[in-house]
Amino acid sequence: MPVVTSDDWLADTRASYDTVAVSYADQLRDAIAGDPYLRAALAVFADQVRAAGGGPVADxxxxxxxxxxxxxxxxxxxFGIDLSPGMIDVARRARPDLRFEVGSMTDLPLRDASVAGLLAWWSLIHIPDDEVPTVLAHFHRVLRPGGPLQLGFHVGDTSRVKTEGYGGHPMAVHVHRRRPDEVAAWLRDAGFEIEAHWLCGPDEQVPQALLFARRPA
Structure with a gap:
C-alpha cells in the first residue's frame, strides 16, 4: 500500500463521506432507536453534562x-462538527434548528475550555495512530475542567481501506480498529481520567467499545 500523507487521508475521508452522505443518513436513521445500549450511553453522557453544570456540547x-x-x-x-460538507448539508436540512459546522478534529475550530462535554462516536476510527495524540490534545483543550468525554470505536488490531459502502458508493477511507486499553492509554497521556469502559457485541466479528472519560476539574 502506498504511503498516505496527512493531506491525502483527510481529503480522501472528506470526499468519501461527501459521496455517501445521503445514503449514510438513510441507513443510520434508526440506529439509536434500535439499540438500547447506545441510548443508555447517551443518557449517561447527558446526565454527566448536567452534573458538571451544563453548557454547549460538541458532537x-x-x-x-x-x-x-x-x-x-x-x-x-x-451542536455538531464534521469534516464532510456533504454530511453537514444533510444534517442542516434534517434539523435546521440545530447548529452544525464543517471542521476537522485534527484542528478543532473551538475556543479553549468552551464546551461542557464532547462526544466522538466512530469518528476517531479514521484518524491514523500518529495523529491521535493531536486530536486528543484538542479534545482536552476545548473541554472545560470537569467536562465529560465519550468515545465510540471499533475493537480490534487491524486497519484497512474501505473502498465501498452505504449503498455501494465508492469510498477511499482508512478504518482503524483499536483495543480499549490502547485508547485508554492515549487518553491518560492527553490528561484525561478514565471512568468507564463498555464493550458492546463481544461475540460479534467486530465488537464496539465506548470509553467514558473526563478532563479533571
Whole structure:
C-alpha cells in the first residue's frame, strides 16, 4: 500500500463521506432507536453534562446529525462538527434548528475550555495512530475542567481501506480498529481520567467499545 500523507487521508475521508452522505443518513436513521445500549450511553453522557453544570456540547464527527439531535432531545445543548460538507448539508436540512459546522478534529475550530462535554462516536476510527495524540490534545483543550468525554470505536488490531459502502458508493477511507486499553492509554497521556469502559457485541466479528472519560476539574 502506498504511503498516505496527512493531506491525502483527510481529503480522501472528506470526499468519501461527501459521496455517501445521503445514503449514510438513510441507513443510520434508526440506529439509536434500535439499540438500547447506545441510548443508555447517551443518557449517561447527558446526565454527566448536567452534573458538571451544563453548557454547549460538541458532537465531533457528527455525520448527518442523528446523535446530535438525540442529545438535544435529552435536554443537552448539542451542536455538531464534521469534516464532510456533504454530511453537514444533510444534517442542516434534517434539523435546521440545530447548529452544525464543517471542521476537522485534527484542528478543532473551538475556543479553549468552551464546551461542557464532547462526544466522538466512530469518528476517531479514521484518524491514523500518529495523529491521535493531536486530536486528543484538542479534545482536552476545548473541554472545560470537569467536562465529560465519550468515545465510540471499533475493537480490534487491524486497519484497512474501505473502498465501498452505504449503498455501494465508492469510498477511499482508512478504518482503524483499536483495543480499549490502547485508547485508554492515549487518553491518560492527553490528561484525561478514565471512568468507564463498555464493550458492546463481544461475540460479534467486530465488537464496539465506548470509553467514558473526563478532563479533571
Amino acid at each position: 465531533v464527527g457528527c455525520g448527518p446529525g442523528h446523535v446530535t439531535a438525540h442529545l438535544q432531545g435529552l435536554g443537552v445543548d448539542a
